[in-house]
Amino acid sequence: MERIVDQIASCTECEECMESCPTYQITGEKLFSPMHRLQTVQTVLEGGTVSEQMVESLYNCPKCMACETVCPVEIKISQIVDAGRRMLVQKGLGPLERGKRIIEGILKKGNAVNGDPAKRLDWLPEARPHQESETLLFLGCLPSYLVKDAASDSYLALKRLGIDYMILEDEGCCGTYIYEAGDIDLAREYFQRNVDRFTSLGIKNLIVPCNGCLKCFKYFYPEVLGEFPFQVSHVVKVIYDAVKKDPSLLDKMERSLVYHDACRLARGEGITEEPRELLSWCGAEVKDTELNREQAPCCGSGGGIRSLYRDLSTEMASRLLKMAPGDTMVSACPFCTFQLRATAQGKEINKDVVYFSTIVLDSLQN
Ligand code: SF4
Ligand code: SF4
Numbered sequence: 328m329e330r331i332v333d334q335i336a337s338c339t340e341c342e343e344c345m346e347s348c349p350t351y352q353i354t355g356e357k358l359f360s361p362m363h364r365l366q367t368v369q370t371v372l373e374g375g376t377v378s379e380q381m382v383e384s385l386y387n388c389p390k391c392m393a394c395e396t397v398c399p400v401e402i403k404i405s406q407i408v409d410a411g412r413r414m415l416v417q418k419g420l421g422p423l424e425r426g427k428r429i430i431e432g433i434l435k436k437g438n439a440v441n442g443d444p445a446k447r448l449d450w451l452p453e454a455r456p457h458q459e460s461e462t463l464l465f466l467g468c469l470p471s472y473l474v475k476d477a478a479s480d481s482y483l484a485l486k487r488l489g490i491d492y493m494i495l496e497d498e499g500c501c502g503t504y505i506y507e508a509g510d511i512d513l514a515r516e517y518f519q520r521n522v523d524r525f526t527s528l529g530i531k532n533l534i535v536p537c538n539g540c541l542k543c544f545k546y547f548y549p550e551v552l553g554e555f556p557f558q559v560s561h562v563v564k565v566i567y568d569a570v571k572k573d574p575s576l577l578d579k580m581e582r583s584l585v586y587h588d589a590c591r592l593a594r595g596e597g598i599t600e601e602p603r604e605l606l607s608w609c610g611a612e613v614k615d616t617e618l619n620r621e622q623a624p625c626c627g628s629g630g631g632i633r634s635l636y637r638d639l640s641t642e643m644a645s646r647l648l649k650m651a652p653g654d655t656m657v658s659a660c661p662f663c664t665f666q667l668r669a670t671a672q673g674k675e676i677n678k679d680v681v682y683f684s685t686i687v688l689d690s691l692q693n
Contacts, residue, residue: 456493464482490534577608577609582610587658593621624647655681658680
């Protein structure tokens with residue numbers, strides 16, 4: 328908490344962050360800007376009056392971290408938003424009703440997307456292998472239920488590359504949504520159950536195709552539990568490392584596409600060149616949106632805002648789709664893939680959105 332107070336106090340109100348913020352750009356509402364979100368957290372912290380719009384400002388931030396790339400005093404605004412949500416929960420002002428329903432779904436069905444647990448492995452392209460391994464391919468809710476090609480094509484690409492891993496029938500959820508909603512006591516309990524389960528299975532490494540799972544396991548678990556005794560890697564990095572030794576494993580298939588940098592991979596992990604290299608080894612001509620890598624626009628699905636503030640979130644996706652040249656976009660994030668696909672369909676924008684493993688698998692199978 329001391330660190331949060333210091334960080335808020337270090338804001339010089341220079342306003343450098345304002346124009347980088349998609350929620351401020353779209354709404355023109357000052358409360359929905361980075362600088363004002365800091366001030367809102369300060370008010371919550373001091374026990375001041377918190378309006379409904381102030382609560383909204385902390386829950387409608389997709390935590391895209393665009394503001395953090397421009398802030399001259401390097402304030403971790405997205406982490407302060409997290410702290411603010413936590414305080415709202417302590418004061419009985421959060422989670423929001425819709426958020427509570429998603430959390431109930433996680434506790435009841437083991438996933439955040441209201442999927443039928445009996446159908447979780449519908450994406451699996453073969454009978455479930457029962458092999459044991461120290462490495463768990465943890466697919467995540469989005470790939471398991473809504474972006475099944477991300478699950479099946481990551482599974483097959485890893486298999487073709489000879490990477491040893493196991494999967495779980497009743498995988499459950501990483502619990503990121505519980506953390507994002509600010510319910511840390513419940514998140515702690517939920518996280519601990521996953522850790523105990525992985526430990527009892529002898530797991531040492533996790534491979535995840537989902538950036539939400541990556542961030543949750545890599546940062547939220549150690550923050551909440553004090554440690555996370557497993558190595559966690561994004562599937563793009565695992566595939567890249569495997570292919571790098573011999574890019575000729577990938578057949579070159581001519582195509583032109585735009586690579587979209589997901590916030591959590593590009594700004595969060597600095598993973599920008601590996602997916603581009605992989606795609607070019609597959610024979611693709613890789614193009615960029617005007618703003619790319621660290622400056623890439625957010626698709627509007629992070630931080631739980633797609634479920635809570637659909638219109639704002641869709642507007643962000645729509646702007647991004649219109650900014651991208653060509654008719655095919657590739658993402659290494661199932662959240663972006665789902666959000667951009669749904670928006671392209673809903674807004675009748677002619678754009679194909681592909682999860683990156685599909686391109687790799689095509690080139691491995693050719
Ligand atoms: S994380 Fe993104 S949406 Fe949230 S305040 Fe920063 S720039 Fe705005
Ligand atoms: S850029 Fe940083 S210091 Fe400047 S107003 Fe924004 S948060 Fe404050």
